[in-house]
Amino acid sequence: xxxxxxxxxxxxxxxxxDKTMNLYLNQDKIAYIGEEKLPAGVVLDASGYSxxxxxxxxxxxxxxxxxxxxxxxxxxxxxxxILSGNCGNGYTGYKTEVIEREKQGLFQNWLGLVxxxxxxxxxxxSDRYIEASSREVEEMKEILKINLKEGAKGVSFGLEYNxxxxxxEVLNIISILADFPGSLATFHxxxxxxxxxxxxxxxxxxxxxxxxxxxxxxxxSMAGFGRMSNSLNLIENAVAEGLDIMIDCYPYNAFxxxxxxxxxDEGFEERWxxxxxxxxIASGSYKGISLTSELFKMIRKTEPDTIVIxxxxxxxxxxxxxxxxxxxxxxxxxxxxxxxxxxGAGAFPRFLxxxxxxxxxxEKESLLKISWMPAKRLGIHTERGRIAxxxxxxxxxxxxxxxxxxxxxxxPTLPPEGIRWVLVNGKIAVDNGTLTGATAGKVLLNx
Ligand SMILES: [Zn+2]
Numbered sequence: 297x298x299x300x301x302x303x304x305x306x307x308x309x310x311x312x313x314d315k316t317m318n319l320y321l322n323q324d325k326i327a328y329i330g331e332e333k334l335p336a337g338v339v340l341d342a343s344g345y346s347x348x349x350x351x352x353x354x355x356x357x358x359x360x361x362x363x364x365x366x367x368x369x370x371x372x373x374x375x376x377x378i379l380s381g382n383c384g385n386g387y388t389g390y391k392t393e394v395i396e397r398e399k400q401g402l403f404q405n406w407l408g409l410v411x412x413x414x415x416x417x418x419x420x421x422s423d424r425y426i427e428a429s430s431r432e433v434e435e436m437k438e439i440l441k442i443n444l445k446e447g448a449k450g451v452s453f454g455l456e457y458n459x460x461x462x463x464x465e466v467l468n469i470i471s472i473l474a475d476f477p478g479s480l481a482t483f484h485x486x487x488x489x490x491x492x493x494x495x496x497x498x499x500x501x502x503x504x505x506x507x508x509x510x511x512x513x514x515x516x517s518m519a520g521f522g523r524m525s526n527s528l529n530l531i532e533n534a535v536a537e538g539l540d541i542m543i544d545c546y547p548y549n550a551f552x553x554x555x556x557x558x559x560x561d562e563g564f565e566e567r568w569x570x571x572x573x574x575x576x577i578a579s580g581s582y583k584g585i586s587l588t589s590e591l592f593k594m595i596r597k598t599e600p601d602t603i604v605i606x607x608x609x610x611x612x613x614x615x616x617x618x619x620x621x622x623x624x625x626x627x628x629x630x631x632x633x634x635x636x637x638x639x640g641a642g643a644f645p646r647f648l649x650x651x652x653x654x655x656x657x658x659e660k661e662s663l664l665k666i667s668w669m670p671a672k673r674l675g676i677h678t679e680r681g682r683i684a685x686x687x688x689x690x691x692x693x694x695x696x697x698x699x700x701x702x703x704x705x706x707x708p709t710l711p712p713e714g715i716r717w718v719l720v721n722g723k724i725a726v727d728n729g730t731l732t733g734a735t736a737g738k739v740l741l742n743x
Pocket of ligand 1: 484513
């Protein structure tokens with residue numbers, strides 16, 4: 297055997313296994329779980345630690361292959377698989393992307409989405425406030441189809457970023473997914489705050505008419521303005537009707553996006569009931585400064601990619617979301633050369649800490665939301681998302697009583713505390729907070 301992980305508390309939330317045992321890894325797989333002691337090349341003493349399935353992040357970013365800061369920070373959190381390309385960002389040349397990533401080496405397993413915003417750009421819809429023509433929609437569908445054939449997981453929409461994209465445009469594009477079993481459509485919905493119910497109803501209609509599995513992205517940041525209960529009710533009713541809709545959420549009461557996006561079009565202060573004082577510039581040459589309305593307008597124009605963090609969400613609403621049975625964790629993590637929202641380096645340990653300190657839910661349920669649930673949603677559950685013999689050895693060895701995020705809004709990339717080792721496909725990728733340099737991740741194609 298290659299690796300023995302001895303005396304750890306082995307917790308597989310799917311099967312209910314929760315017992316001090318030994319775990320043997322043979323190459324990239326879990327070969328044996330039990331009491332026996334067999335010879336092994338490397339021994340990791342997990343006494344005092346829990347051994348849990350590697351975390352699966354169903355809502356990640358890090359679209360730029362040349363900037364690995366997102367992948368590295370997610371890995372230090374214990375994230376062994378990510379779905380990248382959410383919120384309309386995604387990819388439009390999947391095969392090339394895959395080749396590029398494999399050449400560079402992957403820090404964790406990777407699945408990607410085709411981004412609707414990228415599709416619009418590619419076919420020349422440069423104005424986000426206009427609807428694509430029928431010819432442009434046909435072109436987008438062709439490109440999407442090619443990407444799906446090349447193994448992309450699905451398509452992501454960032455409707456808030458493309459106010460001009462009509463429901464018809466979305467329905468037309470999404471219809472392609474019907475020919476690709478296992479594919480998924482993710483939605484950053486059209487409106488937040490007061491109009492979020494309207495935006496969710498639009499996605500429910502799209503789900504009903506297209507019959508495509510839908511993932512509602514970061515609901516906490518869309519509905520966490522006193523709208524969570526209504527929003528969850530709407531989705532529950534849709535699911536009761538037979539629609540395939542699930543949700544992700546990150547455990548922070550602040551969101552982040554680029555200053556130049558339509559999110560900050562006129563009226564956002566009324567929408568959130570908060571003004572510029574709730575905004576924080578998190579990247580670029582204006583990082584850390586206090587905003588005046590002149591400055592805000594100027595940066596929006598001259599440096600539209602500047603990341604802004606908006607401290608406008610209600611914590612109790614975010615907790616309500618995290619607790620809901622349709623909700624799994626998604627970091628929404630994405631750094632630009634190490635700058636951005638701390639969720640990219642802290643979402644998973646923060647979630648586990650909040651579960652522990654605020655007693656949000658039983659430990660087992662919290663582990664399901666970061667392993668088995670997203671594995672199932674992504675259709676990778678026959679190989680990942682649990683600790684079982686024959687499964688891929690994606691593992692986190694951590695102290696569940698102590699794990700916590702260290703990343704803050706001031707220092708957003710700090711690695712967490714309490715995570716001893718992270719293994720990706722049987723290779724030790726993180727040792728005591730430090731990356732070992734192993735790039736053992738695999739591209740997981742939709743099949
Ligand atoms: Zn988004």
